Amino acid sequence: MDQNRIIFFDTTLRDGEQTPGVALQVSEKVEIAQNLVRLGVDVIEAGFPAASPGDFKAVQTIAREVKGATICGLARANINDIQKVADALADAERSRLHCFIATSDIHLEYKLKMTRAEAIEKVKEVLAFAKGKFDEIEFSAEDASRTDMDYLCEVFGVAIAGGATTLNVPDTVGYMTPQEFADKIRYIKEHTPGIENAIISVHCHDDLGLANANTLAALQAGARQVECTINGLGERAGNVGIEEVVMSIKTRHDIYPFDVNIDTKRFTRTSKLVSRLTGVAVPPNKAIIGANAFAHESGIHQHGVLNNPGTYEIMTPESVGAEKSAIVLGKHSGKHAFADHLVTLGFVFDDEKVTDLFTKFKALADRKKQVFDDDVIALVMDNIDRKRAIEVIHHHYHSNEFGYAYADIRLSTPEGIKEDAAVGDGPVDASLKAVERVIEMPVSLKDYQIRAITAGKDALGEATVKVEHEGRIYHGRGISTDIITSSVNAYINAVNSVYLAKELEEEAK
Numbered sequence: 399m400d401q402n403r404i405i406f407f408d409t410t411l412r413d414g415e416q417t418p419g420v421a422l423q424v425s426e427k428v429e430i431a432q433n434l435v436r437l438g439v440d441v442i443e444a445g446f447p448a449a450s451p452g453d454f455k456a457v458q459t460i461a462r463e464v465k466g467a468t469i470c471g472l473a474r475a476n477i478n479d480i481q482k483v484a485d486a487l488a489d490a491e492r493s494r495l496h497c498f499i500a501t502s503d504i505h506l507e508y509k510l511k512m513t514r515a516e517a518i519e520k521v522k523e524v525l526a527f528a529k530g531k532f533d534e535i536e537f538s539a540e541d542a543s544r545t546d547m548d549y550l551c552e553v554f555g556v557a558i559a560g561g562a563t564t565l566n567v568p569d570t571v572g573y574m575t576p577q578e579f580a581d582k583i584r585y586i587k588e589h590t591p592g593i594e595n596a597i598i599s600v601h602c603h604d605d606l607g608l609a610n611a612n613t614l615a616a617l618q619a620g621a622r623q624v625e626c627t628i629n630g631l632g633e634r635a636g637n638v639g640i641e642e643v644v645m646s647i648k649t650r651h652d653i654y655p656f657d658v659n660i661d662t663k664r665f666t667r668t669s670k671l672v673s674r675l676t677g678v679a680v681p682p683n684k685a686i687i688g689a690n691a692f693a694h695e696s697g698i699h700q701h702g703v704l705n706n707p708g709t710y711e712i713m714t715p716e717s718v719g720a721e722k723s724a725i726v727l728g729k730h731s732g733k734h735a736f737a738d739h740l741v742t743l744g745f746v747f748d749d750e751k752v753t754d755l756f757t758k759f760k761a762l763a764d765r766k767k768q769v770f771d772d773d774v775i776a777l778v779m780d781n782i783d784r785k786r787a788i789e790v791i792h793h794h795y796h797s798n799e800f801g802y803a804y805a806d807i808r809l810s811t812p813e814g815i816k817e818d819a820a821v822g823d824g825p826v827d828a829s830l831k832a833v834e835r836v837i838e839m840p841v842s843l844k845d846y847q848i849r850a851i852t853a854g855k856d857a858l859g860e861a862t863v864k865v866e867h868e869g870r871i872y873h874g875r876g877i878s879t880d881i882i883t884s885s886v887n888a889y890i891n892a893v894n895s896v897y898l899a900k901e902l903e904e905e906a907k
């Protein structure tokens with residue numbers, strides 16, 4: 399294999415599942431594994447078969463159904479665990495045993511209650527048992543980064559003699575710093591018998607927020623396998639996220655001249671899938687996959703990005719499969735971004751009018767965390783003396799405990815006052831259907847979200863909707879203590895945006 403090719407070993411389904419509160423079903427693990435193959439990972443650590451019958455089943459099912467990557471199972475240094483991995487991986491296209499034992503003095507003394515010599519004997523014994531049962535054997539020295547270096551090299555030498563071809567150096571407790579970790583990898587390369595025929599792997603935890611920096615430093619020092627997870631999931635502060643390592647290599651290829659075989663355009667969708675199935679939300683400010691990774695809120699940045707995204711973006715959102723850069727209007731936004739946004743909403747004004755609206759926008763933004771499209775539309779409407787096309791005159795609904803709901807609505811529309819009624823699955827569905835019947839405009843609901851924006855029993859509920867009309871997306875937002883009213887208002891606001899855009903288009907002709 400190419401000397402600079404990095405092997406990606408994904409452990410979302412094993413260390414990632416050790417994230418507190420996460421327990422995946424077999425079918426969910428298979429779905430994630432299939433997506434990992436599409437992403438291009440080389441090895442999938444599908445689980446720890448001795449941990450539970452469910453984990454055994456998951457590893458076995460993935461081994462049977464998921465082709466295109468090596469399937470790996472974790473085992474302690476004991477015969478029973480290794481036999482379970484062998485049984486679970488019997489039908490794998492290519493199988494790998496990942497056998498580990500802790501080697502630091504603190505783990506040996508307090509956890510395993512073994513001497514250094516006994517641990518070495520254990521490695522010899524279990525690898526002799528494993529020999530011939532797998533296509534590949536990986537050996538990990540748990541807590542390697544806090545292990546005496548000469549002892550670590552001795553254990554690795556024994557593992558290589560026992561048939562291991564990948565030697566993993568876990569920074570189990572995320573204690574390393576980049577320079578120090580790189581020095582350890584070089585030391586291992588220079589002092590481990592037989593290492594020239596093996597691959598050095600690293601497995602970095604993020605306890606000090608250094609997992610990616612440590613991984614990259616290890617690669618520079620000669621490691622060629624990276625153990626990682628989707629969304630940086632994993633025990634405690636998690637493992638290094640695959641997207642961070644890959645995009646560091648791709649973005650700084652001048653410093654990290656490595657070859658990777660990962661389809662980076664799949665990062666965002668894979669991240670969303672894993673977040674949905676694990677129930678672990680991705681923080682908005684998370685590098686590469688966070689919702690804000692390509693969002694710009696401040697005027698100076700927005701001005702730069704509008705002229706050339708490269709001023710503030712070191713990779714394109716498309717390269718990681720994210721939606722295009724977002725210009726978020728808020729109190730730090732500037733006039734360039736505001737004027738650009740007016741145009742995207744269909745408003746074209748002279749500079750004097752834009753300046754006047756911008757002053758009012760700044761005053762509004764000082765009072766609100768984020769200014770949405772319908773806030774801007776309302777601001778414009780109030781200042782250009784234009785009536786909203788549709789207003790609610792009356793709205794009434796009722797529903798029963800079986801989910802059946804009825805709603806009627808009376809609206810003032812450009813064609814006069816009109817009313818209609820509808821039934822639906824719940825009061826929101828019935829109310830929006832009633833609105834659709836009245837407005838007779840082909841709009842389709844693309845997104846609908848509801849959230850409480852204040853606390854307590856009288857909390858305000860905010861509904862946001864996205865509707866599509868003739869290939870364009872329009873946004874609407876509504877706020878009320880009654881979430882059905884919020885939803886109807888959000889929908890009507892989005893429809894008003896459609897009317898307004900049409901009016902302005904007509905005027906421009």
Ligand SMILES: CC(=O)SCCNC(=O)CCNC(=O)[C@H](O)C(C)(C)COP(=O)(O)OP(=O)(O)OC[C@H]1O[C@@H](n2cnc3c(N)ncnc32)[C@H](O)[C@@H]1OP(=O)(O)O
Pocket residue numbers: 413416446448449450473474475476498499500509510540570633
């Ligand atoms: C750094 C890592 O992430 S390692 C992977 C960690 N992942 C997990 O632990 C998840 C799955 N684990 C489990 O379901 C359980 O811990 C099991 C099924 C593996 C074991 O459960 P139990 O038998 O109840 O043991 P328990 O978890 O309390 O203690 C761990 C035992 O494994 C032993 N052990 C720990 N690591 C190793 C090792 N690498 N090799 C051999 N034995 C080990 C401990 O000494 C202890 O043995 P003891 O029971 O004889 O004292």
Ligand SMILES: CC(C)C(=O)C(=O)O
Pocket residue numbers: 413498538539540541566568569570571601603
């Ligand atoms: C099993 C090993 C590789 C591990 O998860 C760790 O040390 O963190």
